[in-house]
Amino acid sequence: MTQGQGGFRGWSAARKGHLSRLRFTSLRLRLVVVFGLVALTAAVSASGIAYWLNREAVLTRTQGAVLRDFEQEMQNRAGSLPEHPSQDELQHTAGQMANSSQRFSVLLVAEDATGKTVYGNSGGLNGFALEDVPKSLRTAVNKEQDVTSGNKSPYHLYWQRVVDHGTPYLVAGTKVIGGGPTGYMRKSLEPEAKDLNSLAWSLGIATGLALIGAALLAQAAATTVLKPVHRLGVAAGRLGEGKLDTRLRVSGTDELADLSRTFNRTAEALEKRVADMAARDEASRRFVADMSHELRTPLTAITAVTEVLEEELDAESGGIDPMIEPAVRLVVSETRRLNDLVENLMEVTRFDAGTxxxxxxxxxxxxxxxxxxxxxxxxxxxxxxxxxxxxxxxxxxxxxxxxxxxxxxxxxxxxxxxxxxxxxxxxxxxxxxxxxxxxxxxxxxxxxxxxxxxxxxxxxxxxxxxxxxxxxxxxxxxxxxxxxxxxxxxxxxxxxxxxxxxxxxxxxxxxxxxxxxx
CATH class of the missing domain: 3.30.565.10 (Histidine kinase-like ATPase, C-terminal domain)
Incomplete structure (x- = not known):
């Protein structure tokens, strides 16, 4: 059994190395990575959806309130101006419109009685100017549309979100229906942007905390899962070292418990099989050794007789009948062969017994x-x-x-x-x-x-x-x-x-x- 145990030890050493790599660099790492990726994906998805929904809600609410207020001001104040107002009238009306509850900048554009284009700005000379309005928006505001059953007004309110020097703005424009000035409005969205940035930071921190929690949970889950696997590896190593009485303690009804029961049944069957093989091997060695020893006594006597016969064959007097000489030579040859075989068998039994x-x-x-x-x-x-x-x-x-x-x-x-x-x-x-x-x-x-x-x-x-x-x-x-x-x-x-x-x-x-x- 010496060679078999050596094989067991070699298998055990390789198995220990494999289990060590499995435990510390493979399965545990993969569990943590998978948990982390799942948590990161879920947290990023949830945070992204939450941010997008809040962003749309904040911007839509602010935008709706500003546009309603601007449209109301255009109807009430700009609509009361004459068809060809003066610049002072435009300037005064723009200032009044800017003092509404939403506090936006206003620019009014019209033609005076002489046909000259005049402007009214709520911020003075350095305030909101026509150049600050995107060209595409101005084109859409001034474009007269056909009046149909589905479109009852030739002019509509248009709006656009722009960024100027890093600050987001809401820009809108419309034309007074029935003749009158064209009005443009600009509202800074910087407070809303700051609120959204704060929300993004909060969601990012929540995502990081979720990732840390997932890593800790993965570590706990990996420990829970790998502890039975580690015990199984240790037991397999002991089994490989020849400790065939090794058994695992079984608790629970999950898959790992079933694996432990299977291991115990396998170890029990292996122990029985090895014991049977060892018993047969020992019996076989004992039989060969006993047979070799038992053969030596009669073989010694036979060898002595064959030596005498061999001397008679070599004698010049011709003491052996020529008719039986071939048989005598065969007996001498086979006796030597049998003697060598017995000596070799005894040598083999000594090697097998380790003596x-x-x-x-x-x-x-x-x-x-x-x-x-x-x-x-x-x-x-x-x-x-x-x-x-x-x-x-x-x-x-x-x-x-x-x-x-x-x-x-x-x-x-x-x-x-x-x-x-x-x-x-x-x-x-x-x-x-x-x-x-x-x-x-x-x-x-x-x-x-x-x-x-x-x-x-x-x-x-x-x-x-x-x-x-x-x-x-x-x-x-x-x-x-x-x-x-x-x-x-x-x-x-x-x-x-x-x-x-x-x-x-x-x-x-x-x-x-x-x-x-x-």
Whole structure:
């Protein structure tokens, strides 16, 4: 279960990082932003509508009152003037009209008895002048319209809002019906503009307060929503660390409560499944270990007998009947194969149980490779490219197992010559074993280190046990190293072994683990 727990820890670390980003930079931020945007949109819309309605109401009310008063003054005062008044009469009447309740400036325009255009201004020489009236308004006021059933008057009252030097004004004009002066009025709307500006500031402040309130509400809502999510993330992390008894406290009937119940059911099912798998795995390992130990006793006796038979085969006296010699040789070969298989199974059980330990020594790598090749009579089939003096602190027995499996595999499947090269760096030793065979098929490469894997399904039974490369990889891992399989561009397969120059730290960890278990 060691590898599975490592996977759990890796998943847990990634999950914690993901939940941290989700909590602090993603979901919380999005909730606050969404709440803020909704509040801002609503507040701006409401403020805009309120401002527009108030603006129209204020301007319409003021404008209506001023125009009614001006129209009334034109009828009562300007309408009482003669058809061709003098300038003094116009001036006096304009002053009277300007003193109405609305307090606007007045300009009267007419022709005197001589046909000369005269003006009457309520503000004197520097008051309201004809130039202050937009040309389009003057044209509309002086344009005589046809009298019809729907239009009973040739002249009408026209008005326009203008801005002069930053100050808004209401300008209006009309002509006395039946002959008489033309009157123009100008009323400053600055008080109303100030009132509307104050209203705009008030609505802006209200919008800002609404936005702040929405942000606080979003923060509270995000905390309420994310707290269960955070608890779920913590529980998932604990579950990923292998604490399969982790459960969430469930309260309520909302979607988060349903999610918590689903998590609890999943965790319970996972705990049961892992417990079942662990029990089966333990039973399987125990079976293999027990079987290997049980086989060793009869296998030792059989091995002793086969050694005697093998000596008889090699004897010059011809002690074995030629008729049974092939059978005897088969028994000897299969006994050796069975012996190797049992030894490999016992080694595998030690790795699975986590009891395999390093016994370190200072090793000259070139001497170790030479000894491995010489012990197996491979000198003529292996080309060694290694300088003496490359030292590393490793387990010599396990290094010999790795080399024997890699070189033996190359000789068996790739054929000689097999080239073994060694190079070093500051912190590791790299050993490459290359053969000159057809290489490894691409679909086989991912599985070469799998236990009992055979590249050819048509040859399920071969001289090998299918455990050699797997055991070699485990021995590399226990040193803190690695083995990689690939195909050489020049042809043939290449197995690259990387080992640290000093595996003392891993050996100490194994020793401390043994003490802790004891």
């Amino acid at each position: 395999a330990r390093l016994v370190l020594d200072d090793v000259d790598v070139a001497d170790q490779i030479t000894a491995c090749i010489d012990a197996r009579a491979w000198l003529d089939a292996v080309d060694l490219d290694a300088e003496r003096g490359i030292h590393a602190r490793l387990d010599p027995r396990r290094l010999d197992v790795i080399l024997a499996n890699l070189i033996g595999n190359a000789l068996k499947h790739g054929g000689s010559p097999v080239r073994v090269s060694v190079r070093e760096s500051a912190d590791e030793v790299v050993i490459a074993v290359r053969d000159h065979g057809p290489g490894i098929p691409e679909d086989v490469l991912p599985h070469v280190f799998d236990r009992f894997y055979k590249a050819s399904a048509s040859r399920p039974r071969s001289e090998g046990s299918g455990l050699g490369l797997s055991i070699a990889l485990e021995n590399a891992h226990i040193h803190g190293g690695e083995i990689m399989a690939a195909n050489s561009p020049e042809g043939g397969a290449v197995f690259t072994l990387r080992l640290p120059r000093d595996a003392s730290e891993l050996a100490e960890e194994g020793t401390q683990k043994d003490k802790g278990e004891t």
